[in-house]
Amino acid sequence: MPSATLSSVPTLVVQRSLFESDPAPWELDAAERRRVASIVLVEGLDKPLDYLAPDRFADKGKPEIYLEPGRRVRVPLGRGNRSVTGYCVEVGIKEVGSRPLKEVLAVVDSERLVSAPMLRLTRWMADYYLCNWGQALEAVVPAGVRARAGTREVLLLHVPTAVAARISSIDVTDTQRRILETLAASPKPLAIKQLAGRAGCTVAPINVLRKQGLIAEHTERVDVGDALEHDVARELPKQLNPDQARAYAAIEAALDSGKQRTILLHGVTGSGKTEVYLQAVEKVVSFGRQAIVLVPEISLTPQTVRRFAARFDRIAVLHSHQSDVERRRHWRRIASGEVQVVVGARSAVFSPAKNLGLIVIDEEHEATFKQDTAPRYHARTVAQRRSEDEGVPLVLASATPSLDAWWETQTGQSELVEMPRRVANRPMPAVRTIDLREERDRRGPRGAISRVLYQGMREALSDGGQVILLLNRRGFSTHVQCPRCGFALKCPHCDVALTFHRADHVALCHWCDFRAEPPSACPDCQNPGILYVGVGTQKLEDEVRARFAEHKVLRMDADAMRKPGSHDTALEAFRRGEAQILLGTQMIAKGLDFPNVTLVGVVSADTAIHWPDFRASEKTFQLVTQVAGRTGRSDRGGRVLVQTFDPEHPAIAAATRHDFARFADGELPERKALLYPPFGSLVRIVARGDARDPIEAVLTATAERLRSQAGESDLRITGPGPAPLARLRGKFRFNLLVRSADRDRLHALIRDAMGRAKLPKAVEWIADVDPVDML
Ligand SMILES: Nc1ncnc2c1ncn2[C@@H]1O[C@H](COP(=O)(O)OP(=O)(O)OP(=O)(O)O)[C@@H](O)[C@H]1O
Numbered sequence: 191m192p193s194a195t196l197s198s199v200p201t202l203v204v205q206r207s208l209f210e211s212d213p214a215p216w217e218l219d220a221a222e223r224r225r226v227a228s229i230v231l232v233e234g235l236d237k238p239l240d241y242l243a244p245d246r247f248a249d250k251g252k253p254e255i256y257l258e259p260g261r262r263v264r265v266p267l268g269r270g271n272r273s274v275t276g277y278c279v280e281v282g283i284k285e286v287g288s289r290p291l292k293e294v295l296a297v298v299d300s301e302r303l304v305s306a307p308m309l310r311l312t313r314w315m316a317d318y319y320l321c322n323w324g325q326a327l328e329a330v331v332p333a334g335v336r337a338r339a340g341t342r343e344v345l346l347l348h349v350p351t352a353v354a355a356r357i358s359s360i361d362v363t364d365t366q367r368r369i370l371e372t373l374a375a376s377p378k379p380l381a382i383k384q385l386a387g388r389a390g391c392t393v394a395p396i397n398v399l400r401k402q403g404l405i406a407e408h409t410e411r412v413d414v415g416d417a418l419e420h421d422v423a424r425e426l427p428k429q430l431n432p433d434q435a436r437a438y439a440a441i442e443a444a445l446d447s448g449k450q451r452t453i454l455l456h457g458v459t460g461s462g463k464t465e466v467y468l469q470a471v472e473k474v475v476s477f478g479r480q481a482i483v484l485v486p487e488i489s490l491t492p493q494t495v496r497r498f499a500a501r502f503d504r505i506a507v508l509h510s511h512q513s514d515v516e517r518r519r520h521w522r523r524i525a526s527g528e529v530q531v532v533v534g535a536r537s538a539v540f541s542p543a544k545n546l547g548l549i550v551i552d553e554e555h556e557a558t559f560k561q562d563t564a565p566r567y568h569a570r571t572v573a574q575r576r577s578e579d580e581g582v583p584l585v586l587a588s589a590t591p592s593l594d595a596w597w598e599t600q601t602g603q604s605e606l607v608e609m610p611r612r613v614a615n616r617p618m619p620a621v622r623t624i625d626l627r628e629e630r631d632r633r634g635p636r637g638a639i640s641r642v643l644y645q646g647m648r649e650a651l652s653d654g655g656q657v658i659l660l661l662n663r664r665g666f667s668t669h670v671q672c673p674r675c676g677f678a679l680k681c682p683h684c685d686v687a688l689t690f691h692r693a694d695h696v697a698l699c700h701w702c703d704f705r706a707e708p709p710s711a712c713p714d715c716q717n718p719g720i721l722y723v724g725v726g727t728q729k730l731e732d733e734v735r736a737r738f739a740e741h742k743v744l745r746m747d748a749d750a751m752r753k754p755g756s757h758d759t760a761l762e763a764f765r766r767g768e769a770q771i772l773l774g775t776q777m778i779a780k781g782l783d784f785p786n787v788t789l790v791g792v793v794s795a796d797t798a799i800h801w802p803d804f805r806a807s808e809k810t811f812q813l814v815t816q817v818a819g820r821t822g823r824s825d826r827g828g829r830v831l832v833q834t835f836d837p838e839h840p841a842i843a844a845a846t847r848h849d850f851a852r853f854a855d856g857e858l859p860e861r862k863a864l865l866y867p868p869f870g871s872l873v874r875i876v877a878r879g880d881a882r883d884p885i886e887a888v889l890t891a892t893a894e895r896l897r898s899q900a901g902e903s904d905l906r907i908t909g910p911g912p913a914p915l916a917r918l919r920g921k922f923r924f925n926l927l928v929r930s931a932d933r934d935r936l937h938a939l940i941r942d943a944m945g946r947a948k949l950p951k952a953v954e955w956i957a958d959v960d961p962v963d964m965l
């Protein structure tokens with residue numbers, strides 16, 4: 191009887207009401223009706239705690255200390271009454287028993303930070319993502335807003351009324367009298383420096399007056415003002431082509447319906463998806479409502495922002511490379527209702543738009559929409575929930591939709607709109623694979639660029655075109671290895687090979703940043719011929735520079751793009767034709783629209799294919815299709831050359847035909863057989879610690895508990911076993927994969943099993959719901 195077992199477990203109640211338990215009879219006797227605030231602590235307990243809300247916090251006339259849901263408070267906790275911060279989630283008159291409640295100490299925020307819809311959303315997130323409500327609340331309000339970045343406390347002075355009435359008769363120096371007269375004449379309180387300036391004196395005599403009590407003072411928080419200007423030329427909406435018009439009509443119908451609907455805009459690369467949703471946003475704005483547009487962090491370059499700024503008067507931008515001050519400024523403008531469109535990365539899904547009309551997620555398949563620290567939310571899932579809660583449409587756009595979003599269109603949960611053609615009837619670029627197995631057998635001098643690719647580059651460049659080369663591996667070599675004894679240089683803290691970076695002359699761990707001096711001979715057998723094997727972007731750059739000496743080359747990867755703004759600088763230089771060859775990691779593969787690129791070369795299509803990740807094929811398909819889509823975007827045409835050891839691989843074969851449906855049709859049955867998403871929900875539990883045995887033991891016990899609780903349900907459990915990245919930053923890692931077609935039940939079972947486990951001190955663990963990172 192699985193359901194009986196389930197409901198008997200108190201922690202499994204998914205929708206908890208805040209005041210769920212009726213008071214016990216003996217408490218009712220002494221019951222009294224009092225104002226009670228429910229407080230969710232930022233750290234620790236998940237359950238809201240009740241505190242008495244003193245009357246001084248109930249006065250709407252004192253907005254700075256008015257206690258309402260969505261503001262933070264300080265409350266005493268535990269025996270020692272340690273003062274801790276929490277979020278007020280409800281205030282109401284409530285029967286309190288004889289058990290004395292503690293009082294709220296202070297109201298931290300002078301305004302509401304979390305709106306009622308956001309309180310509901312965070313409560314849902316805590317249930318769905320198996321995290322604490324406090325963690326979810328903290329994710330919704332940017333740190334800069336919580337810390338009031340960009341504001342400062344200023345000391346303001348005024349003359350008390352009693353003093354002002356008799357300034358001429360007070361016994362002070364002439365300077366002091368002038369100070370008092372100046373201050374009394376000012377309609378607003380003044381800061382010390384302002385007053386000194388106006389009275390033409392130093393601060394010393396002012397301070398004397400303060401001491402004497404002839405000048406009164408108080409502090410206030412003020413904004414450090416700076417204006418955000420997007421000085422760009424206005425752009426008019428484009429005339430939509432028939433495919434675009436159809437797509438727009440579908441979104442318009444959803445907007446007009448006034449109901450929640452999810453639309454997947456699946457359009458091939460270069461089909462003009464952006465124009466469609468820009469016009470939909472224009473419509474929303476024309477009703478006086480707000481839109482949120484989420485884009486992957488990587489494409490949040492000034493270029494994207496300018497595109498929005500050219501179409502809308504008042505936009506706000508939110509992403510992780512902003513300072514706290516900037517983020518807070520944008521956030522407050524959104525909250526004030528002044529902003530029409532919010533453009534932002536993942537966390538912009540929490541924008542405090544009051545009158546939301548539409549949410550758009552561009553490149554919805556991108557992994558950056560998943561947060562990899564608690565709460566481990568996916569912006570698409572959260573956006574779906576928010577759009578349901580607020581009754582607004584959600585538009586997902588991609589040339590390579592996630593199978594998750596795709597499957598929802600196949601099961602009728604969302605609507606599919608296809609844009610199968612490029613704008614201006616441009617053909618899709620022809621893609622040809624280059625079989626590296628044949629190349630390897632035939633090749634003379636070794637290098638990363640095959641003869642065919644080299645020829646292709648030559649032709650494109652001599653015709654005045656530009657070339658994009660993709661290699662999704664940064665660094666110089668991928669490992670440092672001794673050909674004689676097989677020794678490979680590994681990170682002492684992680685289970686991975688070190689990557690040689692020539693510019694800094696270090697062997698670097700890409701996971702923990704461990705750095706070592708690269709050895710000149712094998713540390714094991716002293717062979718001086720140690721090799722730097724495998725090609726990273728740096729080695730590729732060397733090869734390209736050597737073989738195309740007369741052309742300018744730009745490299746874009748995490749190492750080359752460390753400085754803020756370097757991304758945009760590089761792309762603009764390439765756009766202006768200052769370089770002919772752009773090479774880099776996946777950051778050059780997506781969203782770029784350069785008409786002059788007539789050749790895309792994929793140096794290795796296989797970098798992700800053998801990853802221990804059930805999405806390895808999907809990621810490979812997406813990457814190759816997306817980068818292939820960067821060419822043929824003008825009348826100059828374009829083609830794609832893909833180097834691979836496995837040209838028949840279904841992901842690569844489908845990508846060479848720009849054929850998403852074919853890829854999905856091949857991949858979905860495999861997912862179904864193994865109950866992986868989108869057919870099953872997946873939770874990955876990762877445990878880590880200094881020793882293997884206790885980690886494994888905890889996961890084994892958890893797996894057993896899950897099995898016994900699951901009864902006859904379809905729960906499937908893989909593991910526990912070492913995680914693919916079995917050691918990271920010195921810690922051993924094990925994981926357990928649990929999946930089921932019944933999501934709510936899966937989450938409830940895991941919440942329960944983890945809640946009951948006795949975790950040894952030396953073991954830490956997390957539950958990753960709908961994981962994207964499987965390493
Ligand atoms: N109706 C139109 N008429 C003329 N040009 C258009 C039209 N719609 C879009 N374009 C142009 O076509 C190009 C491609 O559009 P856009 O970048 O929106 O495509 P996309 O579908 O988002 O592509 P990708 O998925 O590859 O990023 C852009 O330069 C855009 O300005």
Ligand SMILES: [Zn+2]
Pocket residue numbers: 681682683684699700701702703704919
């Ligand atoms: Zn490491």
